Amino acid sequence: MKSCVICGGGASIIEGINSNLWEHIKGQDIWSLNWAYKTMPYLPSRELFIDTSFFTKSINELWGLWKQGVACYAKAHPKYKYILDIHSLPTTRFSEQYNEKIYIGEKSLCGFFALSLACKEHYDVIYLLGFDFGSLDGTKNTHYYQGKIDVPSAGVGHPELYLTPEAKVSDWEIYLKEPCKIYNVSPKSRIECFDKINYPTFYKLLENK
Numbered sequence: 001m002k003s004c005v006i007c008g009g010g011a012s013i014i015e016g017i018n019s020n021l022w023e024h025i026k027g028q029d030i031w032s033l034n035w036a037y038k039t040m041p042y043l044p045s046r047e048l049f050i051d052t053s054f055f056t057k058s059i060n061e062l063w064g065l066w067k068q069g070v071a072c073y074a075k076a077h078p079k080y081k082y083i084l085d086i087h088s089l090p091t092t093r094f095s096e097q098y099n100e101k102i103y104i105g106e107k108s109l110c111g112f113f114a115l116s117l118a119c120k121e122h123y124d125v126i127y128l129l130g131f132d133f134g135s136l137d138g139t140k141n142t143h144y145y146q147g148k149i150d151v152p153s154a155g156v157g158h159p160e161l162y163l164t165p166e167a168k169v170s171d172w173e174i175y176l177k178e179p180c181k182i183y184n185v186s187p188k189s190r191i192e193c194f195d196k197i198n199y200p201t202f203y204k205l206l207e208n209k
Contacts, residue, residue: 001209003125004029006114007036007044010132012186013144016199021129024203031118033110036130039145043070048117050075050091050110062086075104075113089117095174105171112171119178125209126182127202133169133190 005028007013013021022041032044034054038061047062047070049055055062055074066072066085073087074080080088092101093108102120105112111131118126130144173193175182184194185202197205 001124002029002122003127003209004031004045004118004123005127005129006031006033006111006118006131007040008033008111008114008128008130008132009036009143009145010130010186010189011136011141011144011146012132012189013130016129016185016202017144019199019203021199024206028206031114033114035145037065037070043068046071046073048073048110048114050104050108050113052077052079055079073113073117075102075108095171098174103174106168107171115175115182119175119180123180125205126180127205128182128184128186128194130186131184131189131191132186136186136188 005025007030016024017039026042030040030044031046031048032040033048035058037044037047043065047065049058049072062072071087072085073089075091076088080086090101091104091108091113092098093104093106095103097103098116103112103116104110111128115126115128169190169192172191176193182194183202183205184191184196185199187196187198189196
């Protein structure tokens with residue numbers, strides 16, 4: 001059975017880190033979104049990003065990841081035309097084009113990009129880590145690496161960006177038509193359409209796969 005673990009940036013991952021997350025998922029097909037790779041004690045299988053600003057600010061580190069065998073995937077942009085080591089993929093914000101391109105939601109978020117790609121590649125089971133879609137406790141704590149690593153991200157510490165009309169939590173429902181099993185390892189996540197599980201359950205599922 002083909003499975004992957006997609007590591008977003010939501011604060012709920014803190015619970016996982018406190019319960020030895022990195023050791024539990026070691027050896028899995030791990031996808032890092034944006035700066036998640038900076039917190040891992042080993043290399044992810046893939047590094048995914050959407051914003052060209054992320055690429056510009058992280059180009060040296062991305063090059064280092066690639067040289068160590070990490071595949072890099074990004075939303076298509078002319079900037080990457082001659083950078084053959086980046087898998088540059090056409091995307092769409094429109095649900096009616098879901099089957100034609102990689103869907104990224106109306107807000108153009110990397111979480112959508114990664115989940116859409118995993119579905120396109122016919123993964124059987126997909127585990128979502130840090131897919132909180134904003135703050136879980138009403139504070140400005142949006143990301144698990146907040147205050148721990150310095151990242152130039154507009155979303156870090158700004159939960160209001162996930163509450164705009166464009167940031168529709170209902171956009172996630174488009175994946176319900178997929179045959180794969182999607183687990184959201186964040187019981188308090190604002191994304192309600194997937195089965196929510198806690199970290200102990202997640203670890204048991206990995207043990208029994």
